[in-house]
Amino acid sequence: MAAEKLETEVRQDQITNAALGLIAAKGVSELSMAKLANRVGLVPSAIYRHFKSKDEVLDATIAHISERLMNNVRSARKETSDAVECLHMLLASHVELVRQNRGILHIVFSDSVYSGRPLRKQRMYQAVAAYLNEVAAIIADGQVHGLICRDSDAHTLAVMFLGLIQPAAFLSHMSNGEFDAAEHAENAWKVFSACLTGAQRS
Amino acid sequence: MAAEKLETEVRQDQITNAALGLIAAKGVSELSMAKLANRVGLVPSAIYRHFKSKDEVLDATIAHISERLMNNVRSARKETSDAVECLHMLLASHVELVRQNRGILHIVFSDSVYSGRPLRKQRMYQAVAAYLNEVAAIIADGQVHGLICRDSDAHTLAVMFLGLIQPAAFLSHMSNGEFDAAEHAENAWKVFSACLTGAQRS
DNA sequence: CAGCGAAGTGAACGCCGATTCACAATGTCA
């Protein structure tokens, strides 16, 4: 029975990954210490060698996701200096990230994760806000260089950019993947980018 | 102690309203039969006189919301025949509905509501899809009458329309109302409507 | 090789929440 002994660091990684996997399959509310331990090949109480509580596991899992998301932004920004192109790449990588990690959707579209944990909710909001600020910065950059029209506020456009992804992700989530988020994102991008660049008739 | 005796129909209304209120305040995961009963002025077991289970309560609550949403669509459609104007009104009423019933956000951005209940999830998806079909119909109408350019698929535009609301609602939800959804919707609408009508330069 | 700390085990605890059931109160209709 006895499971192999591994360092806490390794176990923490295994555990957060297992958590994300379980969440992807069944939703956040179906995540229990028992199932989690079972998936890692441990006994429930063993989890407490590596995390103080279930909340800590969730926090770590979320932090893990946030990092990956921000990496996306950074790499897109380094790839090109054309703001419009950059946004297009960011859109694609964002959709892809979500497609490969369905657990992200379950977490974002969850409330059991936040209710009764104002601090976590706040942290998540700040993460999203930080992401939007990055997007707004890219847009503002495009406006300065004349690639994007200046009629609209960069921040409004940033939220609209999120609006290209979120409903698609939501529909994909609700339809269990039947709705093709990538396809919609691509179609919507055509409209939106025309909007960004084309409205220079003022 | 004994609570007044009321007809099941009345109680069912009271109960679903109380549920929506509790959800608005604390989130779906904080909804319990005990709190629910307490809010209505009953004892937990009394709820079972009017609903077979907690799931039934949630189902009824959701159905209640769906109805209101569809009413919004209908009344907006009857108000005007100008497609663009109609969408604008629909946007406003949608934002207002969500603003006044924060519980809706908690339900939509929940997973405890769906996980393990594929039927309910499917029903919710169909409700959203039906809403989008209505929006798409309005847009298609506008395209026929030349008010909206025909470059893009009506359904894509409908999902984008949802994209004007959803991220704003999400941010408002995450920031506990700090983010002003109505304001963003209004700003985003300017961009989007210009997009709809203005792209007729092809 | 002795010992010490880190990692794993399994049983048990405590809590909370959904649901049930026998019983009481109420309202209606003949």
Next chain:
DNA sequence: TGACATTGTGAATCGGCGTTCACTTCGCTG
């Protein structure tokens, strides 16, 4: 008024889940 159905009550049940703890096992280090 008397019977029957409906609604409300309170106690009890039942299960699940997070967490704790005393103990064991493993692996490194002096």
